[in-house]
Amino acid sequence: MPDAMAGCLLLAALLSSLAGMGWLALSMQPHAQQVWARGCSRHTPGLLRLLGAVGLVVALALCLVVDHASMAVLVWVMSLVAGALTTAFVLTWRAHWLRLLAPWVRAVH
Numbered sequence: 001m002p003d004a005m006a007g008c009l010l011l012a013a014l015l016s017s018l019a020g021m022g023w024l025a026l027s028m029q030p031h032a033q034q035v036w037a038r039g040c041s042r043h044t045p046g047l048l049r050l051l052g053a054v055g056l057v058v059a060l061a062l063c064l065v066v067d068h069a070s071m072a073v074l075v076w077v078m079s080l081v082a083g084a085l086t087t088a089f090v091l092t093w094r095a096h097w098l099r100l101l102a103p104w105v106r107a108v109h
Contacts, residue, residue, distance in 0.1 A: 006067075010066055010075065013066075014079045017076075017080050018086055018087065019083075020051070020052045020054070020056040020058075022087050023048045023052035023101055024049065025091060026102055027048035031091060034091060041105075048102060056080065
């Protein structure tokens with residue numbers, strides 16, 4: 001596989017990990033209140049949890065396409081850490097930025 005293609009796939013894996021961690025964070029009530037200033041509907045957390053899990057699995061699949069299993073899992077775990085740290089920093093600094101991950105969600109009064 002050409003290096004440019006591998007780099008693009010790894011970047012996609014990193015972005016998928018970031019989105020997955022963001023969706024998992026948004027599925028939690030305290031973080032949803034941080035982002036939307038109110039809670040969200042009853043069914044939204046389940047959908048966000050599912051999207052988060054899918055995002056993390058897609059990241060693993062992309063890593064496995066690029067490299068052999070032992071290296072791919074290592075890179076995947078590092079992308080999970082990067083995604084989790086970035087999500088935590090965004091929640092601390094600019095929580096409203098996470099609205100970009102779920103534009104369809106409307107706050108419930």
